[in-house]
Amino acid sequence: MPRIHSMDLPRKVIVGQGVISQIGDICKDLGFKKNVLVFSGKNTMKIAGKHAIDSLENVSFDVVQMIVTRSDNENVLAAQRKIRKGVELVIGVGGGKVIDVSKLAAANERIPFISVPTAASHDGIASSRVSIKGSGPPQSTEAKTPVAIIADTHIIANAPSHLMISGCGDVIANATAVRDWEFAHKLKGEYYGYYAASLSGMCAKIIIDNANIIQKMKEKEETVRTVLEALISSGVAMCIAGSSRPASGSEHLFSHALDLIAPNCALHGEQCGVGTIMMMYLHGGPWEKIRDALRDIGAPTTAKELGLEDKLIIKALSIAHTIRDRFTILSENGLTPNAAEKLAKITRVIEY
């Protein structure tokens, strides 16, 4: 019997200046009629959330709002209680935390979700996956693909530049994620989608090829659009694959390991970028090209630039394979501390 592959894709992706003030009309076009719940962060409510609410109220939506403080289970449960009071649509306006909490709460309550990012910092903007902090290792959980993504380039261009730089690291990570995926396919017979892998690889290539321009023109809306489109396309590649495989491999395992042993030290995409340099070396690929692109963009390429002690890099490399059951270049026994140190030194992530 032929294998069935199901893809859940966003219905509308709108990227442009001032699009936040069109949210009300966009929601009407999508067929929503009355009760909407808007989640935002403390600061993002002021710079973006309130504009979204004004736009919704202007076209007669009844809007309830809630501030998300952390991406943890407590916030998700509080969000679900709010949803149960009777809404037909959830909108998350903010950064990673807000998007993750509102996306998961909406999925748990089987309510459609619209993603309105205020920074181009990670590829969860368009994917069906979320990362929620619990007691154990940080987990990536399946939620639901947003029905729409509305990205206002004016708001995102005014976000702190290190957020977009981190987003570039998250996209560059696709370069090793697709190699790990192909590796798992060849060695373990895992499903591999050539189209999703090619799309994901292309996103990384565009960021790598435009590294200099991104750095020099990072405040320009055109640059923001390039990075946003790469992040959204990465999310779509995951939707097509039906898993995070195209955008999350051994470099993400390294980043998750750092989250565990050095929480809140650096941003997700910054850690993934450094992980990509080292994992590309293990894959026998052009790791110097990855490092140079990250450097040109202004992203960290060393332990020092991540604000981490060398020993934490070695520890994270040694435990990365235990983070989750995903076959990568680190499988099945991972790196010994000696091999980890050698890898970090050869790639100049830590000093000789």
Ligand SMILES: [Zn+2]
């Ligand atoms: Zn990521």
